[in-house]
Amino acid sequence: MPKKENFKHIETKVVHSGEPSPRILGSVSTPIFQSAMFESSGEGSYHEIRYIRLNNTPNHLVLHKKLASLEGAEDALVTGSGMAAITTTLLALLSIGDHVLVQDCLYGGTHDFVTKDLGQFGISYDFINANDPTSWELKLKPNTKAIYVETMTNPLLEVGDLKAVVEFARSHNLVSIIDNTFATSINFRPPEEGFDLSLHSATKYLNGHSDIVAGAVIGRADLVSKIKRRLDHLGGSLDPHACFLLERGIKTLAIRVNYQNESALKIAKYLAMHEGVKKVNYPGLETHLQHRRATELFEGYGGMLSFELDGGKDAAELFMKSVTIPIVAPSLGGVESLITTPATTSHSGMTPQDRQKIGITDGLIRFSVGVEATDDIIEDFEQAFETLGQRIPIKVA
């Protein structure tokens, strides 16, 4: 008899939701179904044929149920990358002649897709300031079909007026879409707040171990089903082995993210008090412009922060060379702390003037907090500041 799922807390859901019931030959973890196709059993339509590209192996189905359960949504879908989730969603919901409103500060890949690729499909866009709902109406057109935002912006961790996004979408009959990668399902569950679709780069926190690339679409069943059909055709499917790893990663999502929330807040507070630091961007700090909004919306402030050193670019470069625990690498959300300078990585495509305008200075450092001991990270930062103090004349506490 399959057991009925009735898990109250997300810490339990990450472990048990969506798992095969009864267990497959008693297997406690879902076995990897490394089979491209499955024996026919009277499938009615093309999309029901059991085949990896059609996103319906047992490994896919477990993830679909688990992810839907985590965010209290009707349905979910995994994809071959975060970008596959984003592009397939936009290409499934928008068609020639349509218009979409997008937040003005977007993940680099999404920004490029919207500004450089959507036009080729006859789809137009306008940028909106997510902090200024009164300005959105002016950008609205008769052919506007969707509004697209991110839970927190990269790398300044700004939090838009997400409640207003949901209301605006409802009153104008738009599909509301949010990239929830940075907050994760632990800190924010967009479908519960009224968003139609929540997208993730599962490469980051959901998997959490920096060893696969994957994506997810979570939300309204009718939309997820439409996106699945488009995914079946475009082919951005997740391999069963990667599905297995993602399922394994999600089981520890709650303990990882709860810890990362705590650790990031301590590190942000440490940095904010440090004399060598000009500015810290973290929604958990009272000095953050949208701190109250973040507190109202989120259960935790997340594991991402950025900061600016006195001494600009030179200081940032030296600091990055001096730290010994964080790895200098792009991406985020894994168990290892990662450190980068957005001006030379994620935002290097922009002109220095454009970067300056949105607050991404050459000395800005982005930090993805891992699961190491917080005290070890702080001690490591401290010795890096000392090295800096000896080489560059900045005030060090």
Ligand SMILES: *Cc1c(COP(=O)(O)O)cnc(C)c1O
């Ligand atoms: C990394 C990232 C993506 C893209 O995900 P991939 O898995 O690299 O394709 C999209 N949105 C955000 C916010 C990201 O951080």
